[in-house]
Amino acid sequence: MSSARSTPDAAGPPAPAVRLDGVSKSYGEVRALDDVSLTVRQGEFFGVLGPNGAGKSTLVEIMVGMRRPDAGTVSVLGGSPWPRDTALLRRIGVQTQSSAFFTRLTAGEHLATVAALYGLDRAAAGRALEQVDLADRARTRVDDLSGGQRQRLALATALIHRPDLIFLDEPTAALDPQARRSLWEVLRSLRGEGRTIVCTTHHLDEAEALCDRVAIVARGALLALDSPGSLVRSLAAPARLLVPADRLSVAQAEGLDGVDRVTVEGGEVVIETRAANRVLVAVGELVGIETVQTRTATLEDAYLRLTGSEQHG
Amino acid sequence: MSAYAAMTRATYLAYVRDRTSVFFTFAFPLLFLVVFGLLFRGQTVNGGLAYINYIAPGVLAWGIGNAALFGVAFTLMHWRRDDLLRLVWRTPTPLPTVLASRYAVALGTGLVQAVLFTAVALLPVFGLHLAASWPAALPVLLLGVTAFVAVGLVVGGLANTPEAVAAIANCVMVPMAFLSGAFYPVDLMPGWLQAFSRVLPLRWFVDGVTDALAGRGGLLGPATDCLALAVFAGLFTLLAARTFRWSNRT
Numbered sequence: 050m051s052s053a054r055s056t057p058d059a060a061g062p063p064a065p066a067v068r069l070d071g072v073s074k075s076y077g078e079v080r081a082l083d084d085v086s087l088t089v090r091q092g093e094f095f096g097v098l099g100p101n102g103a104g105k106s107t108l109v110e111i112m113v114g115m116r117r118p119d120a121g122t123v124s125v126l127g128g129s130p131w132p133r134d135t136a137l138l139r140r141i142g143v144q145t146q147s148s149a150f151f152t153r154l155t156a157g158e159h160l161a162t163v164a165a166l167y168g169l170d171r172a173a174a175g176r177a178l179e180q181v182d183l184a185d186r187a188r189t190r191v192d193d194l195s196g197g198q199r200q201r202l203a204l205a206t207a208l209i210h211r212p213d214l215i216f217l218d219e220p221t222a223a224l225d226p227q228a229r230r231s232l233w234e235v236l237r238s239l240r241g242e243g244r245t246i247v248c249t250t251h252h253l254d255e256a257e258a259l260c261d262r263v264a265i266v267a268r269g270a271l272l273a274l275d276s277p278g279s280l281v282r283s284l285a286a287p288a289r290l291l292v293p294a295d296r297l298s299v300a301q302a303e304g305l306d307g308v309d310r311v312t313v314e315g316g317e318v319v320i321e322t323r324a325a326n327r328v329l330v331a332v333g334e335l336v337g338i339e340t341v342q343t344r345t346a347t348l349e350d351a352y353l354r355l356t357g358s359e360q361h362g
Numbered sequence: 363m364s365a366y367a368a369m370t371r372a373t374y375l376a377y378v379r380d381r382t383s384v385f386f387t388f389a390f391p392l393l394f395l396v397v398f399g400l401l402f403r404g405q406t407v408n409g410g411l412a413y414i415n416y417i418a419p420g421v422l423a424w425g426i427g428n429a430a431l432f433g434v435a436f437t438l439m440h441w442r443r444d445d446l447l448r449l450v451w452r453t454p455t456p457l458p459t460v461l462a463s464r465y466a467v468a469l470g471t472g473l474v475q476a477v478l479f480t481a482v483a484l485l486p487v488f489g490l491h492l493a494a495s496w497p498a499a500l501p502v503l504l505l506g507v508t509a510f511v512a513v514g515l516v517v518g519g520l521a522n523t524p525e526a527v528a529a530i531a532n533c534v535m536v537p538m539a540f541l542s543g544a545f546y547p548v549d550l551m552p553g554w555l556q557a558f559s560r561v562l563p564l565r566w567f568v569d570g571v572t573d574a575l576a577g578r579g580g581l582l583g584p585a586t587d588c589l590a591l592a593v594f595a596g597l598f599t600l601l602a603a604r605t606f607r608w609s610n611r612t
Contacts, residue, residue, distance in 0.1 A: 135454040149445035152376040165368030166453040
């Protein structure tokens with residue numbers, strides 16, 4: 050786990066995209082955020098992970114100025130997001146969980162309306178549709194779009210004014226695997242253009258695949274902030290070896306040197322070990338190395354450990 | 363396209379694409395006109411105007427006020443529930459520009475309702491005759507729509523669901539319609555009820571249209587009614603500013 054706060058070095062790095070200092074927020078009795086401090090760097094793909102109700106959405110809403118923190122300071126692109134600052138908002142794109150679309154309009158009409166609200170011409174709407182690969186749906190009513198298409202239209206809505214800083218609240222929720230992957234490509238290309246992206250998700254594989262750094266939040270507190278790789282390594286979680294149950298008995302596996310735990314799941318004997326190489330050789334001698342599958346620790350393991358959930362194989 | 367023009371277009375498209383709602387906005391008041399018009403055909407209220415001179419302006423004002431109130435209340439509730447107000451909040455466009463676009467659609471709807479409705483009432487079978495002062499109905503119409511748009515903003519600011527909008531708006535509109543002389547000439551109501559009805563904006567809207575179309579009270583009649591409607595519009599706009607919320611989640 051690294052320090053949540055970064056200190057500018059002598060060379061004077063660019064101002065951070067977002068900086069939170071001791072931010073707290075309560076709703077009545079419920080403490081949604083408790084003394085959260087973090088910095089999002091310019092050009093970074095920053096993930097916010099946490100269980101439902103962890104305070105992720107509140108965190109994003111405070112960053113975009115939709116809510117005012119009870120305590121602490123917030124700086125976004127060098128300015129304060131509260132009270133409403135339209136010059137600052139012009140540089141920020143937000144995709145919220147509830148996709149806001151104009152009633153009974155087509156995708157193209159919706160985006161043209163949003164473009165006009167930003168003082169942009171219709172070409173901006175066409176460009177945003179192209180960007181999310183939805184140009185062929187311009188004449189389709191928003192209500193008739195599929196879940197994935199709606200998600201992409203919501204992204205286009207957030208991108209229409211070419212913001213420098215983009216906030217995405219669970220952008221791939223309720224998408225099938227193909228739609229998720231295609232949205233990932235859009236997000237990667239945005240990162241490639243040098244934009245800063247702050248993205249909440251509870252898909253751990255998504256955070257691992259996309260994010261430069263992730264903040265893990267639970268019960269309103271910041272539990273960890275680091276790159277996905279560092280978080281996994283700092284966990285020192287056991288690796289798992291999987292062998293078909295008809296090839297190896299639990300007793301045989303437990304007899305091997307270096308094995309921590311053996312379980313049977315879905316017809317496979319699962320061997321947990323912190324001495325993966327040694328145990329792999331030993332198991333390979335017993336059943337043939339090609340029948341052994343290995344599973345290393347993932348961000349999900351780190352996440353479950355940190356958020357206090359019971360870890361499952 | 364300016365933000366105002368784009369929002370007006372979006373609001374207009376959302377409105378006309380809801381065919382059922384459009385149909386009933388126009389058909390519902392006409393239905394009342396046909397029923398009451400045929401029922402009391404050729405009759406005159408004691409010492410007053412022909413019955414059609416009460417019922418046509420009454421139903422007309424009620425139909426326009428009803429459409430303005432319900433339409434604006436539903437729109438505001440939907441915009442807030444679907445987070446469109448938040449979307450607007452993040453853009454440089456001021457909120458009054460967005461609300462003005464909905465107001466423009468309400469005014470246009472009211473004007474089309476008035477033309478269609480008056481044309482039907484002028485048919486020989488109903489027998490409405492317009493006095494020379496009929497153009498005075500236009501400022502009455504403008505201020506009447508404004509007042510009921512303001513009431514709609516209050517209702518839309520309070521209600522979070524379509525059910526709540528319908529419940530509150532009906533609770534406001536149905537008793538007011540009966541107490542303001544929309545379906546029944548005010549001149550036939552007991553004196554105390556006539557006096558009480560002056561606190562209702564629909565009473566002034568009905569009176570204003572009646573005065574203008576029948577030439578009652580010269581120009582002073584419609585002018586007084588316009589003044590009263592302007593006061594209601596101002597009061598409810600102030601109230602709407604207090605009930606306005608950007609989001610259902612506070």
